[in-house]
Amino acid sequence: MILPSLILILIVGGIASWIVARRSEVVARWIAVASVLADLFVCFGIWVAHLGQSRSTPERWFVECDFAWIPQFGIRIHLAVDGLSLALLLLTYFLGIMAVLSSWTEIRERVGFFHFNLLWVLAGITGVFLSVDLFVFYLFWELMLVPMYFLIGIWGHERRIYAATKFFLFTQLSGLLMLVAIITLAVLHHQSTGVFTFDYQQLLHTALSPRAARLLMLGFLVAFVVKLPAFPFHTWLPDAHTEAPTAGSVVLAGLLLKTGAYGLIRFVLPLFPGPSRELAPILMTIGVIGILYGAVLAVGQTDLKRLVAYTSVSHMGFVLLGVFAGNEIALEGAVVQMISHGISTGALFILAGLLQERMHTREISAMGGLWETMPALSGAGLVFAMASLGLPGLGDFVGEFLVLLGAYRANVPLTVVATLGLLVATLYGLRFAQSAFQGPNPHHWKLPDMRLREWAVLGLMMVCLVWIGLYPQPVLNAVRPSLAAAAKCIPAGNCQEIKR
Amino acid sequence: MSHADFAALLPLTIVSATAVFLMIAIAIRRNHKAAVTISLIGLAAALGSLALAASVLPRQVTSFFILDSYSFLYMAILLSAAAFVLIFAYDYLNCREEQPEELYLLVLLATAGAMVLVASRNFASFFLGLELLSVALYAVIAYVRTESISIEAGIKYLVLAASSSSVLLFGLALIYSESGSMELSQFTATVTRTAGHANSSLLVTGLMLVLTGVGFKLAVVPFHLWTPDVYEGASLPVTAFIATVSKGGMFALLLRWFHVSGGNIGALGLVLSIIAIASMLTGNLLALRQTNVKRILAYSSIAHMGYLLVALLAGGALGAAAGTYYLAAYVVTILGAFGVMTVLSGSRWEAASLESYRGLFWQKPLLAAAFTTMLLSLAGIPLTAGFLGKFYVLTAGAAASRWVLLFTLIVSSTIGLFYYLRIVVVMYAQPADPGTKRDARALPMPLPATVALAALTGLVFLLGIYPALFWDTIVAVTRNLG
Numbered sequence: 001m002i003l004p005s006l007i008l009i010l011i012v013g014g015i016a017s018w019i020v021a022r023r024s025e026v027v028a029r030w031i032a033v034a035s036v037l038a039d040l041f042v043c044f045g046i047w048v049a050h051l052g053q054s055r056s057t058p059e060r061w062f063v064e065c066d067f068a069w070i071p072q073f074g075i076r077i078h079l080a081v082d083g084l085s086l087a088l089l090l091l092t093y094f095l096g097i098m099a100v101l102s103s104w105t106e107i108r109e110r111v112g113f114f115h116f117n118l119l120w121v122l123a124g125i126t127g128v129f130l131s132v133d134l135f136v137f138y139l140f141w142e143l144m145l146v147p148m149y150f151l152i153g154i155w156g157h158e159r160r161i162y163a164a165t166k167f168f169l170f171t172q173l174s175g176l177l178m179l180v181a182i183i184t185l186a187v188l189h190h191q192s193t194g195v196f197t198f199d200y201q202q203l204l205h206t207a208l209s210p211r212a213a214r215l216l217m218l219g220f221l222v223a224f225v226v227k228l229p230a231f232p233f234h235t236w237l238p239d240a241h242t243e244a245p246t247a248g249s250v251v252l253a254g255l256l257l258k259t260g261a262y263g264l265i266r267f268v269l270p271l272f273p274g275p276s277r278e279l280a281p282i283l284m285t286i287g288v289i290g291i292l293y294g295a296v297l298a299v300g301q302t303d304l305k306r307l308v309a310y311t312s313v314s315h316m317g318f319v320l321l322g323v324f325a326g327n328e329i330a331l332e333g334a335v336v337q338m339i340s341h342g343i344s345t346g347a348l349f350i351l352a353g354l355l356q357e358r359m360h361t362r363e364i365s366a367m368g369g370l371w372e373t374m375p376a377l378s379g380a381g382l383v384f385a386m387a388s389l390g391l392p393g394l395g396d397f398v399g400e401f402l403v404l405l406g407a408y409r410a411n412v413p414l415t416v417v418a419t420l421g422l423l424v425a426t427l428y429g430l431r432f433a434q435s436a437f438q439g440p441n442p443h444h445w446k447l448p449d450m451r452l453r454e455w456a457v458l459g460l461m462m463v464c465l466v467w468i469g470l471y472p473q474p475v476l477n478a479v480r481p482s483l484a485a486a487a488k489c490i491p492a493g494n495c496q497e498i499k500r
Numbered sequence: 501m502s503h504a505d506f507a508a509l510l511p512l513t514i515v516s517a518t519a520v521f522l523m524i525a526i527a528i529r530r531n532h533k534a535a536v537t538i539s540l541i542g543l544a545a546a547l548g549s550l551a552l553a554a555s556v557l558p559r560q561v562t563s564f565f566i567l568d569s570y571s572f573l574y575m576a577i578l579l580s581a582a583a584f585v586l587i588f589a590y591d592y593l594n595c596r597e598e599q600p601e602e603l604y605l606l607v608l609l610a611t612a613g614a615m616v617l618v619a620s621r622n623f624a625s626f627f628l629g630l631e632l633l634s635v636a637l638y639a640v641i642a643y644v645r646t647e648s649i650s651i652e653a654g655i656k657y658l659v660l661a662a663s664s665s666s667v668l669l670f671g672l673a674l675i676y677s678e679s680g681s682m683e684l685s686q687f688t689a690t691v692t693r694t695a696g697h698a699n700s701s702l703l704v705t706g707l708m709l710v711l712t713g714v715g716f717k718l719a720v721v722p723f724h725l726w727t728p729d730v731y732e733g734a735s736l737p738v739t740a741f742i743a744t745v746s747k748g749g750m751f752a753l754l755l756r757w758f759h760v761s762g763g764n765i766g767a768l769g770l771v772l773s774i775i776a777i778a779s780m781l782t783g784n785l786l787a788l789r790q791t792n793v794k795r796i797l798a799y800s801s802i803a804h805m806g807y808l809l810v811a812l813l814a815g816g817a818l819g820a821a822a823g824t825y826y827l828a829a830y831v832v833t834i835l836g837a838f839g840v841m842t843v844l845s846g847s848r849w850e851a852a853s854l855e856s857y858r859g860l861f862w863q864k865p866l867l868a869a870a871f872t873t874m875l876l877s878l879a880g881i882p883l884t885a886g887f888l889g890k891f892y893v894l895t896a897g898a899a900a901s902r903w904v905l906l907f908t909l910i911v912s913s914t915i916g917l918f919y920y921l922r923i924v925v926v927m928y929a930q931p932a933d934p935g936t937k938r939d940a941r942a943l944p945m946p947l948p949a950t951v952a953l954a955a956l957t958g959l960v961f962l963l964g965i966y967p968a969l970f971w972d973t974i975v976a977v978t979r980n981l982g
Contacts (some may be wrong), residue, residue, distance in 0.1 A: 072971055073895070135891075139882040146881060149921070154928055161925055168921060173914040180906055183891070184898045238865075 003065050003079040003130055006042060006089070007123050008034050014084060014119035020487070032100045032115040038121065040093035040172030047086055051478055060201075060485070061132075062086065067138075073186075074197035078133040082336065084265065084482035085129040086390070087382040087475055088258060091342050092129065094464070095254040096122045099247035101457050104247055106357055107155060117147035119249055128259045132200040134267075138175070145171055147296045148256065149246070155245040163236075163243035170236040174226040185271070188212065190487035204270055217272035217279070218244050224268060227260030227423025230283075231290040232319055234313050237371075241309035242362075249305065253312050253349060256341035261319045264329065269323070269486045280324040281411065287324070288414050290317030291421035298428040304355065305364045308348045309390055309433060314421060315396070321418060322403035326368045330406025331483045332476055333399050339475060340395025340468050344387040347461040351381050354454060355436075358447045364432065369441030374449045378437035380458045387428030387465050390422050410428025504556040508567040510549040512615055513576055518542025519608040526601045531533045533842040535601040536590045545581045550576055562976055563682075564625040569977045571619040577828055578618065581744040582611040583837045584952055586608040588842045589737035596644070597846040598688060603643055607741060610636035616731060623672045623682040626753065628716070630668070633746060634661045635808075635828045640741070641734045653733025660726045661716065669715025674706030707768065709773075717750040721778040728790075731798035736850055740838035743801055749810055755823050758982050761813050772813055776905060779806030780912040787919045790803030792966045794852045796919055800878060803916055804830055807893055810905045816894035820978035822892035824914060825971065829877070829885035829963050836956035837874040840867060843949050859931025868927045870957045876958050879911055879920040887961035 004038055013035025020027035050062040061080035069077045073196065081089070099118060107114050124144025131137040140181030140280045155163035182198070189206045199204065208216065219384065226233040238256075241249050269276050294313030303305035354377060355370075356362050371378040387394040399423065408415045450458070506513075522538050534979065550572050558568030585603060593600035609632060616629030638661070663875050680698055687710075690703055701828055715723040758768075783803030790796045808830075811823030844851035844860075845866070853855070861868035877884035890913070897906045953963025 034731065070971070072968065072975070142882045142887075146876065153925060165918065165921055165925075167919060169914060169981055172710070174916050176910040176914060179891070180894060181909060185894050187895065187898045190899075306556065 001040060001065060001399025002046070002063055003081060004008060004077075006039050006130070007126050009038050009042075010119045010123035010126065014116040014123070017119070018112040018116040018359060021115070025111040027181065028115055029100060029104060029229040032063070032119055033097060035119060036093050036096040038102065039122075039126070040090070040097065043089050043093060044082070045047045046081065047090070049472075050086075050163055053081070056208070073135075074195065074199070075135045076133050076199065077131075077136055078153075078199060079130040079136075080132045081125075082482045083132060083478035087339060087353070087457030087478050088262060089126065089130050091339050092122060092255055094124050094248055095342055095346050097231050098346060098350065098457050099250045101453060102142070102250065103245060103247040103341075105484050106353060110154065114151070117150045118247055118251070120144075120147040121151065122255075123360050125251075125255050125259060128261060133198050133204065134186070134200060135198040137181055138179050141178075142175055144256070144259075145175075148252070151248040151251075152240060152244045156243040156248065157245075158243070159239070160243045163239040164266065166248045166444075167236045168453075169234070170226055171223075174223040174233075177219045177225035181216045184219075185216055195318070200267075207282050208272075210274060213272050214275045214278070215487075217268060217275040218261070220271070221269050221279075221283075224260045224263040225320070225442070227263070227288075227319060228251075228257060229260070229313065230316070231293055231313075232286075234290070234294075236312060238309040239351070240304050241304045241312065242303060249308075249349040249353070250346040253309070253364075254346040257312065258314055258338050258342060261316070261334065263322065264320075264323045265271070265334070265483070265486050276324065280326055283324040284321050284407065284411060284414055286420045286422075287317045287322075290314065290320065291418050292317075292424065295421050295424035295428060299424060299431065302364055302435070303430070304364055306362075307364070307428065308309055308345060308352060308388075311348075311425070311428065312341070312345055314425065315388075316346070317421070318400055318403045321414070322399075325403070325407040325410040326487075327406045327409055328480075328483055328487045330410070331487055332401050332479065333404075333406055335399075335479050335483065336468065336472055336475060337396065337399025337403060340387070340465060343461050343464050343468075344384055344396055345460060347380075347384045347465075348388060350457060351377070351384060351462075354450070359445065364435050366443060367436040367445075368443065369437075369449070370443050370445060371437045371441050373445050373447050375457070379436055380450070380462070383462055383465075384458075385429045385433045390415050390423040391465065392438050393469045395465045395472075398469055398472045501561070504559060505561045506560045507553050508558050508561055509552045510566070511546045511572075512580070512612060512619070512781060514546040514549055515579075515608055515615065517811075518545075519605055519612065522601075526605070530599065530601055532590070532594065532600055535604050536586060537584055540583060541603040542608065543579050543586070543611075547576060547579045547583075550579075552850070554587075560621070562852070564620040564622050565616075565619045567619055568693060570756065570981065571752070571829035573824070573878060573977045574748065575615050575620040576791050577612050577831060578611060578745050578748055581748065581831050581835060582584045582607060582741070584839070584956065585737050585741045585744070587948050587952045588740065588839050589623045590890065591949045592735065592737050592842050592845065598644070603640060603738075606640040606643075610640065610741070611745055614635060614745045617749040618752040620753065621684055623676065623684065623836045626684060627665075627669060628671065630665065630713070633717075633749065634665060637746065639663070640738050641730060643738065644735050646820025647733075647879050649733045650735065651733075653730045656726055656733075657730050662715035663728070664713050664723070665672045667709050668981065671706045671711075671713065673918045674702050678702040678706065684753075688760060703851075704767070709871065711768075711771065714750060714754055715775065718747055718754070718808075718868075719801065719802055720775050720805045720809065721782045722775075724779070724782070724802045724949060728795045728798040728896035730788075731801075732792060732852070733795045736794075736838055736845060739797075740835055740842075743797070743838070745835045747801070747805065748827055748831055751805075751823070751827055751851045755812055756981060758960060759820050770955065772809055773902075773905060776809035777908045779803060779809065780908050781806075781915075784912045784915040784919075788915065789835055790919070792852050792855045793841065793854060793857070793923060794850075796923070798833070800916060800919070801834070804867060804878070806912070807890070807909060810902070810909055811893045813905060814893070814900040814902055816900060817975065817979060818892075818896040818899055821971070821974045822896040823887075823969070824891050824974045824978055825963075827969070828974075829960075832956055832959045833874050833877040833884075833886055834964060836870065836953060836960060839953050839956060840871040840874065843867065843945060843953065854923065854926055857926045858929055860927045862928075862931055867953075870953055871927065872924055873957055873960055875920040875923055877964070879917045883889065883961065885960045888964050888967050 012453040017028040064080040067077045069075050124140050127140030149164050150170045229237050234407045291314050294310045298307050299309035319334045322330040390400050611631030613629050622627045638658045642651050644650045719727040780803050781797045787796050787799035841851050877886035880886045881888040
């Protein structure tokens, strides 16, 4: 019963904070913080209980719950958590709290409905990370869109309607393709075994013809690479990230993108090992294109949030590269990259939000010399810019390094090109830090420095980044069994061929 | 005819008798409240008699009617839909000073016509039911005589429906001249035979002409041209009636007599596939640029009829059940949507333009939430009835490997999402000017309509969250089709 309660706490918390906001907005905000915090503690509890004592738990899942829902089609509310989903859940709740705290003064209108939507997005994301019934997975996958749509569409910036609609349509079309693939997989399973089921574990053993497997994999893949987003499907991302309010950007960049990567690791690799192997070179190439393309475009941006959005495209390219490199090191790198990107990019968006709140602009050219007036905030900005460009000692470096290490075994030329992405990253990172914070103060800004709440938010995120950068072992230990299960499906043939 | 035959016909008899009784009552004394009460009691009694008569099923009554669990299920859907229409119509007509009583009479007659369609097994009863439905609709569409737009819609419908009926009649005559039989069941026989040996051209021609008539009532492309104008011109409750009872009755007939278990239905299948694809795409594409919510829903109904045809074409036990589930979900949803619009309409104007929904959420959050639910259900977002309906249709299509239809469905429903979101966006935007509130928004909500809306919203969620109950019934009912 622990797992459904994770979702229920958020749903109830959302409704409560909506109702309470009519009386007192502060209480509504605290209710939101409290409910996410409660989930965070529950997840910590599971973490301590299952990772603390025994390293090698024999069972696949730490905690599991399973109810029948639509028996005619074998649909069950089957939730389960393993190391991978647990790590991502912790990230979800951590960033969730940060999102609530960072919108404390930004959102002043319709506070109750805002927190309602925010908590329901988190509930949807929780469901995505927990469900191991494909139908339920799709359900949550779609459900997290609606509140996100409202978050962007109501509290966003100038072109919010355009961005929100674009975001919804992209994900909806790709999601429906995935739904057809899910249904077809279940129908094929039904035809070969006579059992109608959407259960992940059972569908893993479906006998598929190579052609069917390839087509079905494409159905899943489309949904996940649009969400990730990979290079040709990324166009919704800069718009959505830029127009969303700070909390929306944090959740989008930090969490929603991760659901795409999670789907690749959890579903595409194990369900379709054959086609994954076949398509791996293409997908790795797409990943590398994404790395360079995102980084190059980030260099050219003048809007701070747009710049950060394009760096996301670049970082997600590393994740795609790592997932399909076909070995465990790269996979581990991809997961670490997911988590540290969530924190560092989330922090950059919060920073952009703080700057916008003070200066009412996101144009980098309007900034400059901010160190003079806001030393603490500028220092924090420098740290996160460094994290984003992959400075050793901070989280992103570990992820990128492991991905490149693993990808090198699979495909040397691609890895060499991907490394260039780090170079361009230095360019955009330093350009941003320099033109925003350093130099003279041509616009004579006089702005208040960080307040205590903002210190707490950014400080905590810094601590986490440094922790992952210096001692990523706990994360790696947690996710290793789940990744081994995923990587088992790809025999290391990929890299051996190259070596030969 | 035996006692059991009469018992089986009880629902039809009750609805017709209510119509006669209401006519007499109006002649004696006009009273709006009494009229609506009599009609609702009649509908409720007919619904109750369904349960009573269920013991004598299945039963063939004369050569006209077939009364089995399938027709009873559809009758139940139609009767409930008609009841909801009447509840909304009461509040709608109450604030417009006219003589509203005859509307109930006409609606009852049209409902009886639709029920005859559902139960017919013979050309004669098919045509009688269709005409009973159509003739009542002509009058009911043009009912609000002060509005020129209603008159226009009524005449448009009259001309087109009359010509489509005559085409249909001609088709029936051709089939009869070739086969010498008036049974509707020969449709399926003709259809399945197409693959084997050549049918005479008369039979095929006749079948296509019949499809024209059926397609007109369902408003599928290319017989859809009347839909937006009639939806816009008719008053809101009447539009809801056309969207649910009229289309539902005809779809029940289509599903029963064109449903084939094998899935291979040859040339007719090709024609129906083209109609389905054209309806899904045309409906959704044309809705994109509309600014009138009634017209948007009209075009969206064309697309939804296309989705229903996908279920029909998928065939098999799953296809029929999926189609029925989708229809039930659609009826509930569209009733809810039109219900919200009716409640929002003032005494002089209808809440039809997109602008009249601006900022609704911040003034009437519950009403806007209900409307959002309905729109999301039409778009097929999870936890609503529309999603599970779409899921069943997709499953049936995937089981029958109808990939082209499925991909058209996916693409067109993504296009569809765009215009549903447009309405949602307007509702959650800033109110136009917060100082002056439109008259209807300041009014208190009428109680019966509020209860009906709450019930419909609940049903949308029930059908979307716990389908197990309903699904078993549907599968049992549709098992012996085709």
